[in-house]
Amino acid sequence: MKVKEVAALTGISVRTLHHYDAIGLLTPDDMTEAGYRLYSDDNLAILQQILFFRELGFPLKKIKELLDSPTFDRQEAFEMQHKMLLEKRQKLDEMIETIEKTIQQGRGEIIMSNEEKFKGFDFSHNPYEQEARERWGNEAVDKSNKKVAQFGPEIQEEMNQIYSKLASLRHSDSTSDEAQAAIGDWFNMLNNNFGTYSPEAFEGLGQAYVDDERFTKNIDQFGEGLAVFMRDAMAVYAQKLRGEIN
Incomplete structure (x- = not known):
């Protein structure tokens, strides 16, 4: 697939794909005689994995370190990303519950404890990144x-x-x-x-x-x-x- 086709398929911009290539994160497997990038199915699988990591809050530099690690296992990474996304969904569900209760309290329907007001919030360092880096080459x-x-x-x-x-x-x-x-x-x-x-x-x-x-x-x-x-x-x-x- 050409870069414009990949951009249309994934919803990310052509400029972003060019940037991924420039930093060595995702380099197309082939190129036409006219100089157009051509992405293979394997490239698309890697891109999918990159986008999952991005959704989980990983910086591009960290994603590149993981993918470049000699111990990185792609299938294992997908399984871990699945686990991480489920954990993220649980956290979002808790935050949705917290804001719904806050709305109810604003209407005078309930009274929340201080602990309930902050349920679901966690601004610690990215726990998903820590788990992944420990598994595939922790720096x-x-x-x-x-x-x-x-x-x-x-x-x-x-x-x-x-x-x-x-x-x-x-x-x-x-x-x-x-x-x-x-x-x-x-x-x-x-x-x-x-x-x-x-x-x-x-x-x-x-x-x-x-x-x-x-x-x-x-x-x-x-x-x-x-x-x-x-x-x-x-x-x-x-x-x-x-x-x-x-």
Whole structure:
């Protein structure tokens, strides 16, 4: 198919398709003698996947990183996108319910609690992107380290103090009040300086401390076994935030 045909089929502009080609995101498999781009069925399948990622809020740069990863599996990606879209639909349903109740409250028909007023809202970093990047070539560790370096010495000192406190507790029970208070300081520090972390994202980050040797190496500089201790403490803290345990 020529570029104009693809644009008509998909509803995206010719300029957008040219841009995808220019950045190496989607390069047509063939070209006519006159220089017109020709898109194969395989190109269309890739484009479909790109548009699913776009619908889920992925920046083009991140999509390219995923597609270029040697571990990327197209069929697995479609299955994951299906799961993510179902989760997005559930979130939208919750937000629709929230706004319907807000309208009812405005009419004096019901009274909403503060919790009900904000049900469905979540402005944390893209959970879909995190899941995909962890599966197909995660560069989050490198980017996180670069982000830390951008902060002033005050933030790094705060981080070091929390690490040191946790390191002094690493041989104790991760469920203890003292350990949970210290990991709570870590949770608050992340949320105050690195965006909003949901309980799930916080627990997933703790697992990454153990799964990724670069994280483990950096954290265990404060004491061998600290990464594992933090993972366990963060999991417990997340469970408490979700109300799964007291």
